[in-house]
Amino acid sequence: MNHHTVLFNNSISTGKIPNAWRCAIVTPIAKGGIASEASNYRPISLTSGVCKVMERVVVKYLSDYLYEHKLINRQQHAFITRRSTSSNLLETLNDWTLGIDNGDGITVAYIDFAKAFDSVSHQKLLYKLLNYGISGNLLEWIKNFLSERLQCTKVGNTLSPYIYLTSGVIQGSCLGPLLFVIYINDVVTLLGHGRVCKLYADDLKLYMRMNSTHCAAELQNSLDRLAYWSQMWQLSISYKKCAVMQLDNNNNSSRTDYSYTVASNPITNVDVVKDLGIFVDKSLTFSNHICHIVTRAFTRANLIHKCFLSKHIPTLVRAFVVYVRPLLEYASPIWNPHLVRDIKRIESVQRQFTKRLPGMANRTYRERLATTGLESLELRRLRYDLICVYKILSGTFHAHHAAAPGLMDINIDGLFTFNPSTHTRGHPYKLYKARCAKTVRQNFFACRIINAWSLQYVSTLSPALNIR
Numbered sequence: 001m002n003h004h005t006v007l008f009n010n011s012i013s014t015g016k017i018p019n020a021w022r023c024a025i026v027t028p029i030a031k032g033g034i035a036s037e038a039s040n041y042r043p044i045s046l047t048s049g050v051c052k053v054m055e056r057v058v059v060k061y062l063s064d065y066l067y068e069h070k071l072i073n074r075q076q077h078a079f080i081t082r083r084s085t086s087s088n089l090l091e092t093l094n095d096w097t098l099g100i101d102n103g104d105g106i107t108v109a110y111i112d113f114a115k116a117f118d119s120v121s122h123q124k125l126l127y128k129l130l131n132y133g134i135s136g137n138l139l140e141w142i143k144n145f146l147s148e149r150l151q152c153t154k155v156g157n158t159l160s161p162y163i164y165l166t167s168g169v170i171q172g173s174c175l176g177p178l179l180f181v182i183y184i185n186d187v188v189t190l191l192g193h194g195r196v197c198k199l200y201a202d203d204l205k206l207y208m209r210m211n212s213t214h215c216a217a218e219l220q221n222s223l224d225r226l227a228y229w230s231q232m233w234q235l236s237i238s239y240k241k242c243a244v245m246q247l248d249n250n251n252n253s254s255r256t257d258y259s260y261t262v263a264s265n266p267i268t269n270v271d272v273v274k275d276l277g278i279f280v281d282k283s284l285t286f287s288n289h290i291c292h293i294v295t296r297a298f299t300r301a302n303l304i305h306k307c308f309l310s311k312h313i314p315t316l317v318r319a320f321v322v323y324v325r326p327l328l329e330y331a332s333p334i335w336n337p338h339l340v341r342d343i344k345r346i347e348s349v350q351r352q353f354t355k356r357l358p359g360m361a362n363r364t365y366r367e368r369l370a371t372t373g374l375e376s377l378e379l380r381r382l383r384y385d386l387i388c389v390y391k392i393l394s395g396t397f398h399a400h401h402a403a404a405p406g407l408m409d410i411n412i413d414g415l416f417t418f419n420p421s422t423h424t425r426g427h428p429y430k431l432y433k434a435r436c437a438k439t440v441r442q443n444f445f446a447c448r449i450i451n452a453w454s455l456q457y458v459s460t461l462s463p464a465l466n467i468r
Contacts, residue, residue, distance in 0.1 A: 004050065004053065007050075007054075008053075008054050008057065011054065011141065012137055012138070012141055013137060014137075015137050015139075015140025015141045015143070015144055016140075016141070016144050017051065017054075017141070017144055017145055020048060021047070021048045021050070021051035021054075021145075022145075022148060022149045022150055023047075023048075023149075023150045023151070023162070024045035024046060024047045024149065024150070024151040024152075024170065024172075025045070025046045025151070025152055025153075025154050025159070026043045026044065026045050026046075026151050026152065026153045026154065027043075027044050027045075027046060027153075027154055027172075028041035028042070028043060028044075028153065028155070029041060029042045029043075029044050030042075042171065043118070043153075043171055043172075044171055044172040045151060045170045045171060045172040045173060046172065047170065047172065047173055051173075052173065052174050055173060055174035055175040056174050058138070058141070058142075058175055059174050059175055059178055062134070062138070062178060063081070063178065065133075065134070066132070066182070067081070069133070071132050071185070072181065072182075072185060073185050073186075073188045073189075073199075074411075075188045075196075075197050075198050075199050076181055076184075076185065076188075076199045076200075077198070077199065077200050078177070078181065078199065078200045078201035078203075079177040079178055079181055079201065080181070080409070081409070082406070082407060082408055082409035083408075083409050084408075085200060085276040085277065085331060086331050086333065086334065086388070086408070087408055087409060087410050088198055088199075088200050088276060089275065089276060089278060089331060089334045090333065090334065090388075090410060090415070090445060091198065091410060091411070091414070091415075092198050092205070092207075092275075093284070093334060093444060093445070094414055094415055094444070094446055095196060095207070095414075096108075096207070096247055096284065097284070097438075097440050097441040097444040097446075098414075098441065099209045100247060100284075100438055100440055100441065101436055101437050101438045101440070101441035102209075103437075104209040104210060104211045105209070105210035105211070105246065105247065106207055106208075106209060106210065106246070106247040107207060107208065107210050107215075107216070107219060107244065107245075107246050107247075108205055108206070108207040108244065108245045108246075108247065108273075109205065109206045109207065109219065109223060109242070109243075109244050109260060109267065110204075110205050110242060110243045110244070110245070110273055110275070111204040111205070111206065111226065111237060111242055111262070112202075112203075112237065112238045112241035112242055113202045113204070113230070113235050113236065113237060113238065114236045114237065114238035114241075115236075116180070116184075116201075116202035116235055117168055117169055117171050117176065117180055117202070118167065118168035118171075119167060119168060119234055119235055119236060120167060120168050120169050120179070120180060120183050120234075120235075121167055121233070121234050122143075122146045122147065122166075122167060124183075124233060124234070125146070125169075125179060125182070125183050126139065126142070126143055126146075128182060128183060128185075128186070129142065129182060132182065142175075142179070145175065146169070148164065149164065149165040149170070150162045150163070150164060150165070151163065151165060167234075169183075177201070180201065180202070181201070183233070184199065184201075184202065184235070187199070187204070187226070187229055190225045190226070190229055191206060191222040191225060191226070192218065192221065192222050192225070194208050194209070194215075194218065195207070195208045195218070195219060195222045196208065200276055202235075203276065204226075205275065206219070206222060206223070206226070208222075210246075216258035216260075217258075219260065220258070220260055220261070223260060223261070223262050223267075224263075226262070227262050227263040231263070237262055237263070239262055239263070239265035239267070242262060242267045242268070243267060243268050243269075243270045243273050244260050244267045244268070244269050244270070245269070245270050245271065245272075245273055245280075245282055246269070246282060247282050247283075247284065248282045248283045272288050276331075277330060277331065278330075278331055278334055278335060279292055283440070284440045286334075286335035286337065286342075287339075287342065289335050290335070290337060290342050290345060290346060291345075293327050293328055293330075293346075294328070294345050294346060294348070294349060296327050297324050297327045297328050297349045298349055298352075300323050300324045300327065301320060301324050301349055301352070301353045304316060304319045304320060304323065304324070304353075305353075305356055311358050313357050313358060313371075313372065316357060317357075317372045317373070317374065320350075320353055321374075324349065324353070325350075325377075328346055328349060328377055329377070329380065329381070329384065332381045332384050332385075333384060333385050333388045333445045333449075334445065336381050336384075336385060336445070336448070338443045338448065343378055346377055346378075347376060347377050347378060349377075350374065350376070350377055351365055354368040354369070354372060354374065355368065357372070382452060385445065385448075385449045385452070386449065386452060386453060388408065388445070388449075389416075389449055389453050390407075391406055391407035391408035392406050392407075392408050392410050392412060392415065392416070393406060393412065393416065393429060394406040394407045394408075395407075395412075396412070396418075396429070415446045416431050416446060417431065417432040417434070418430070418431060418432065419431055419432040419454075420432070430453075430454045431450045431453055431454060432450075433447065433450040433451070434447070
C-alpha cells in the first residue's frame with residue numbers, strides 16, 4: 001500500500017483533508033465581452049494535484065451512486081457521462097422541429113444565472129446531498145472540503161492577498177462541477193406539465209409549444225416559479241442576459257406579443273441567440289451561425305499565412321487543422337447546412353487556405369486536398385453525422401433493440417424509429433423516414449441523415465460530394 005492510498009483512506013475515514021488542499025490560486029479566464037470588466041472573467045482555481053486525484057476517486061463513486069439510483073435529472077447534460085452540448089442541442093432541436101412540423105409555435109426562454117458556481121450556499125448544498133442519501137464519512141469529507149477554503153488571484157506574476165471563501169463550489173476542481181449539478185438538479189421538477197427545461201450546468205432554457213391561448217400565461221407561471229426557486233436557493237438571475245425567442249413556424253395565429261418577466265423584470269425578445277456556442281435564429285436556418293464561424297475561420301487562416309515564417313506545407317496544414325478547422329466543425333450535426341450557398345461558404349475557407357500554400361495556386365481543389373492529405377469539409381460533416389447516429393444507436397446493436405444506453409445518452413424514441421422492413425439488402429439497422437410537412441424538420445439531423453445511414457456503404461456517397 002503506497003503513501004497516497006494511506007493518505008486517502010485516512011482522509012475519508014476521518015472526514016478531513018489537509019489544510020494545504022484548501023488553498024487555491026485563481027487564474028481569470030476571459031469569457032468574452034469587454035476585457036477591462038472583471039465580470040467578464042471566469043475564475044479557474046489551481047489546486048493541489050494530490051487533492052485532485054482524491055477528488056477523482058470521490059467523483060467516481062459519487063457519480064456511480066447517483067446514476068445507479070437515477071437521481072440526476074435527464075435534462076442535465078453537463079459533466080454527465082455520454083451527454084454533452086451536442087446531446088443537449090439535438091434533444092432541443094428535435095422537440096422544436098417536431099412542434100413546428102405539427103403546426104405549433106415554440107417560445108423559448110433563456111435564463112442566465114449570475115456567478116452561479118460562486119453563489120452556491122454550502123449549508124444548502126449539504127442539505128441537498130443529505131436528501132439524496134449521501135451521509136456519513138463522505139458527507140463529512142465534502143463538508144470539510146468546502147469549509148475554510150483560501151484563495152488568491154494571480155495576474156501575471158502578481159498575487160493578491162489570500163481571502164476566505166464563504167460560498168461557491170470550486171471551478172477548476174474535479175468535484176466542484178458535480179456538486180453544482182446536484183445543487184441545481186431539482187429546478188426541473190418545479191416547472192409544470194408541458195414545459196420542457198434543458199440544462200447545461202447553469203445554462204437553462206425553458207420552452208413549450210404554443211398551441212392554445214393559455215400557453216403564454218402557463219410559461220409565465222413557470223418563470224415565476226423559477227424566480228422563486230432562485231431566490232430560495234440563492235442563485236441570482238442575471239435579468240439583463242435573459243432572453244425570449246419565438247420560433248417562426250409561418251403560422252401567424254400561433255404568434256403572441258406577450259411580454260414575459262422574471263421577478264417583475266422584463267425579458268428581451270430576440271431573433272437570434274447564442275445557445276451553447278451555436279447561434280440559433282427564429283427560423284432555425286443557422287445562416288447567422290455559418291456567417292459567424294466562417295468569418296472567424298478566415299481571420300485565423302489568414303493569420304497562419306501571415307504569422308508563420310516557415311512555409312513548410314505540413315506545418316501550415318497542421319496549424320490549420322488545429323486552429324481553424326475546429327471552428328468550422330463544432331457541433332456540426334446540429335447545423336449541417338443543406339443550402340448550396342452555405343456549403344460553398346464553409347468550404348471556401350479551406351479552398352482559399354490551400355490555394356495560398358506554396359506551389360498550390362494553379363492546382364485544382366481536389367489536387368490540393370490529395371497533396372495536403374486533407375478531406376473536404378462537406379465530407380467530414382457527413383462523417384460526423386453518421387458517427388453521431390452510431391453513438392446514439394450503439395446501445396441497440398447488442399441489446400436486440402432494447403432501451404440500452406448508447407455512446408451518446410439521448411432518448412432514441414423521440415429521435416429515430418427503426419424500419420420494420422427487413423426484406424432489403426444491407427445492414428439490419430435501417431431507420432424509418434417519416435413524412436415532414438415543414439422544411440425545417442426535413443433538414444433536421446434526425447431526418448436528413450436517414451438516407452445516408454441506410455446505405456450499406458457510405459463510400460458510395462463520395463462521388464456526389466462537391467469536391468472540385
